[in-house]
Amino acid sequence: MKKMIRYVCMTLAAVLLCPIMTASSQEVRRTVHVGGMPFGLTMYTNGVVVVNVDDSYDSPAKAAGLRENDIITRANDEKITSNERLQEIIASSGGADIELSVLRGKSPLSMTITPETDDDGNYTAGMWIRDSTAGLGTITYFDENTHSFGALGHGICDRDTGLLMPLGSGKIVKAQIGSITKAKKGIAGGLNGYMSDEEIGEMTVNNSFGVYGKYTDEPEGEEIPCAFDSEIETGPAQIIATLDDGELQTFDVEIEGFHLNDKSGQNMVVRVTDEDLLDKTGGIVQGMSGSPIIQHDRLIGAVTHVFVNAPEKGYGITIGNMLSCYEQFGGIREES
Structure with missing residues (x-):
């Protein structure tokens, strides 16, 4: 079995x-x-979907202009195919700017996000994403x-x-x-x-x-x-x-x-x-x-x-x- x-x-x-x-338009x-x-x-997914942006403060994602339903397709010109990979790029950024390629509906956009540290000293972007x-x-x-x-x-x-x-x-x-x-x-x-x-x-x-x-x-x-x-x-x-x-x-x-x-x-x-x-x-x-x-x-x-x-x-x-x-x-x- x-x-x-x-x-x-x-x-x-x-x-x-x-x-x-x-179907009535079909000939056969x-x-x-x-x-x-x-x-x-x-x-x-083709890219990762932004499920939520933390707007309780001026989070990096909010400051970059990201919105719920945006699709992040590239980060620093690297194709993004999983949550894990984007999280790795953010975590290892050292707080440096990350250039994002984003789809909003059918419109391609370019954005810059600057990760910041949380209370534990880890770099975060203040957003929730989904890839599967x-x-x-x-x-x-x-x-x-x-x-x-x-x-x-x-x-x-x-x-x-x-x-x-x-x-x-x-x-x-x-x-x-x-x-x-x-x-x-x-x-x-x-x-x-x-x-x-x-x-x-x-x-x-x-x-x-x-x-x-x-x-x-x-x-x-x-x-x-x-x-x-x-x-x-x-x-x-x-x-x-x-x-x-x-x-x-x-x-x-x-x-x-x-x-x-x-x-x-x-x-x-x-x-x-x-x-x-x-x-x-x-x-x-x-x-x-x-x-x-x-x-x-x-x-x-x-x-x-x-x-x-x-x-x-x-x-x-x-x-x-x-x-x-x-x-x-x-x-x-x-x-x-």
């Missing part, structure tokens, strides 16, 4: 990055292997044509700032659901699970409509066609998810409405009608992000968010938006 590590639960957040392109219907299985991810995250979610599809996968239906964001994490590198591994925290009105539930050490793919894109990359395992799940936006209807549908019994299961839902041109990516309102799922989870819970939505034997999209005050309901994104957003930002379609 593979060694199981890291007890984790993925939070839900999304930030708009790319424009909507609907896509066919993919449907997902529904859990996966674990470990992601490292880990979590649990659900695979939406595997595409044999591009040898790619899509998952979550929303981006991975920093839990403190809500900023979309800038992907430097990342991997996905097999995961197992160990327990369920049932959702209640006002309290988000969650699928709690274990990440294994069995790597199944590499992350190459983290944008507001999902995480994407190349898979190394054989595709799992039935091969089915993708729906065009014009084919999505209000009415009965199903979602595919894996709970703590470890089995892929299909649950009944209702598509209550849709906003296919909504640029938030929250294109469908989904209500759980399946009594077994309601009894087990209370509705849609964290960790179910990416669960495929099926209607008329076609993949129409994925579950993305839960309504915290009505956990039997949530949002879904169309499969057309997931596919087109991947192809615009890092996906390469291979000729068949």
Whole structure:
């Protein structure tokens, strides 16, 4: 048995990055292997994210002009890929100026920070930074044509700032659901699970409509066609998810409405009608992000968010938006 590590639960957040392109604009219907299985991810950022700047005094970070959500990419012209390396540069500075390259949104900035000593005589900058995250979610599809996968239906964001994490590198591994925290009105539930050490793919894109990359395992799940936006209807549908019994299961839902041109990516309102799922989870819970939505034997999209005050309901994104957003930002379609 593979060694199981890291007890984790993925939070839900999304930030708009790319424009909507609907599936109805595609000339050829896509066919993919449907997902529904859990996966674990470990992601490292391109640079380090400033989570907080100490403004209780004129700290070095505040004096330099750094702000929450800034991304530090270089220090003294050295590429920064980890918290530890930036901390080493600050600690060994001797109080000398450090030249920083910073991204604020899409704008590159240059700043100078001058570390100072704390009460213990160590050089500090007066800021908190983050370079990695880990979590649990659900695979939406595997595409044999591009040898790619899509998952979550929303981006991975920093839990403190809500900023979309800038992907430097990342991997996905097999995961197992160990327990369920049932959702209640006002309290988000969650699928709690274990990440294994069995790597199944590499992350190459983290944008507001999902995480994407190349898979190394054989595709799992039935091969089915993708729906065009014009084919999505209000009415009965199903979602595919894996709970703590470890089995892929299909649950009944209702598509209550849709906003296919909504640029938030929250294109469908989904209500759980399946009594077994309601009894087990209370509705849609964290960790179910990416669960495929099926209607008329076609993949129409994925579950993305839960309504915290009505956990039997949530949002879904169309499969057309997931596919087109991947192809615009890092996906390469291979000729068949």
